[in-house]
Amino acid sequence: MQRYWLFSGRFSGYSLQSFQKDLLSGVVVGVIAIPLGMAFAIASGVKPEYGIYTTIIAGFLISLFGGSKYQIGGPTGAFIPILFGIVMTYGYENLLIAGFFAGIILFLMGVFRLGSLIKFIPRPVTIGFTSGIAVIIFVGQIANFLGLTGVEKHETFYRNMKEIIMHIHTINLYSVLTAGICLGTVLFMPKFFPKIPSPLIGLVLSTVVASLFYPQQIATIGSTFGEISSALPQFKVLEMTFEHIQTLIGPAFVIAALGGIESLLSAVVADGMTNTKHNSNRELLGQGIANMITPLFGGIPATGAIARTATNIKNGAVSPLSGMIHGIVVLVILVLFSPYASSIPLASMAPILMVVAWNMSERHVFYHVLKTKTEDSFVLVVTFLLTVFVNLTIAVEVGLLLAVVLFTKRMSDMIVTAKALPNPDNKHEKVESQMVRDDHDCPQISIYNVEGPLFFGAAGEFEQSIMNRLNYKPRVLLLRLAKVPFMDTTGEAYLSRIVKDFSKYGVVMISGIRPQPKSMLKKTGLYGYIGKEHFFEHTGDAINFALQHLKRDKCLGCKHFAFRECTVLSGAHENVKEKERIVTTS
Incomplete structure (x- = not known):
């Protein structure tokens, strides 16, 4: 039983050559994951080190216990609007509790073999809320890209847009220059050096330029959030009461639902790239374990990351060991180089998240569904607009309800x-x-x-x-x-x-x-x-x-x-x- 749980054939035929491939892919993905982990944490309204903690712990556990050989887990852009809303409404401590509850829900979903339910979520709904999340992430980084000052973050999209418009006169040209350097590196470097992680290079290059030529002119991680500690994440018992359960069970279900969808979609993408088959129920079990343990060390909710999983595969990964190595690499870098991360400008993080948003928007699929001018187009647009202007929970609920009603109507017409x-x-x-x-x-x-x-x-x-x-x-x-x-x-x-x-x-x-x-x-x-x-x-x-x-x-x-x-x-x-x-x- 233990052998089935930990290995289940995922390491059959493993060799020294396999380990070398996993080591290389694990190092590459680990390096890429660092700026993303910090950026996702900042955008979610928490300190950047919490994103690093999540990358280390959840990344390791998802690979160890999950159902995909190639899945890379950690904080993702899809969670940003949800987590930011929870932090704004309930605070960081309650976010950890909600994440823990979400882990329990995911684990139970795996126990009761609900992994196959992902296929019953209509594609227009997933494309709609994914594109909506991408818009929220992109717009949310405009202030940092332009270096606007005095901007308050709000939970609603239109209020954030209003803040940007009201403070557009505070634009900082040094921030724009810094963000432009990072953006140019992220966009053009892969064309010439596809094997080198362009987000990290863009982050380092723009940080060096800002530190040498115009220090103190733009906001940095250190000036905004304080110094990033090189200490290891500390275990902390969460204070959970019946009131916490009543208050946070709703957000927990939203986190669990999105986490389950995102992780299983990522696993499906990995299957398509490698001609393999993941175990969806085991994947949910792994996601549940990771999300129960990560909050105990200060980490935020995590799920499978499609882009990092694809990068893992492209760099030759052959087993879940690459994902575990990726977590260890991030841990080593945290201990050795975290003091230097405090000088990273927020303007350097903004274009990285903007590119992530652009890539996750699935704009081609969005347009393809839209031009069909069918009931699916209507579901897509409604889900998208509700995600942007209301919230993800309402968007998914209404999108699913509309899909069911329209499907029922189509079937009744038959x-x-x-x-x-x-x-x-x-x-x-x-x-x-x-x-x-x-x-x-x-x-x-x-x-x-x-x-x-x-x-x-x-x-x-x-x-x-x-x-x-x-x-x-x-x-x-x-x-x-x-x-x-x-x-x-x-x-x-x-x-x-x-x-x-x-x-x-x-x-x-x-x-x-x-x-x-x-x-x-x-x-x-x-x-x-x-x-x-x-x-x-x-x-x-x-x-x-x-x-x-x-x-x-x-x-x-x-x-x-x-x-x-x-x-x-x-x-x-x-x-x-x-x-x-x-x-x-x-």
């Missing part, structure tokens, strides 16, 4: 109930709806082709379409359900109403019913009520059975000839014979 008769011109006498006409319709046998799922969104329409046409009270009602793939209890209830109402004066028969609807009818007892003898595999057998239960006197003289047997049943063949006899006698 239900087709049409009266039908055999086509005598068809070789197999296929039962078709276009055969029914005013002068060609059996008064005693009503056949209906039913197509589409018979569920709560379509059951009412199904019942009305049949009951409204049965006012002439035929003898037999034959429902062809071969194209009904699914039936829920609501669909069964409406079908039951049709059956029980019609059974007062006629016989109900069903042909071609599929396994799931058949199972539903058996569970509710409707199958027994209709009678096993009234269920048929083929429509032809059902029609033959129905013809035997007609009122023959009503067939006499009928001129509809809906079935080939009608010539005999209506007595038309007797008239033909009588005419032939008269002609012969004459």
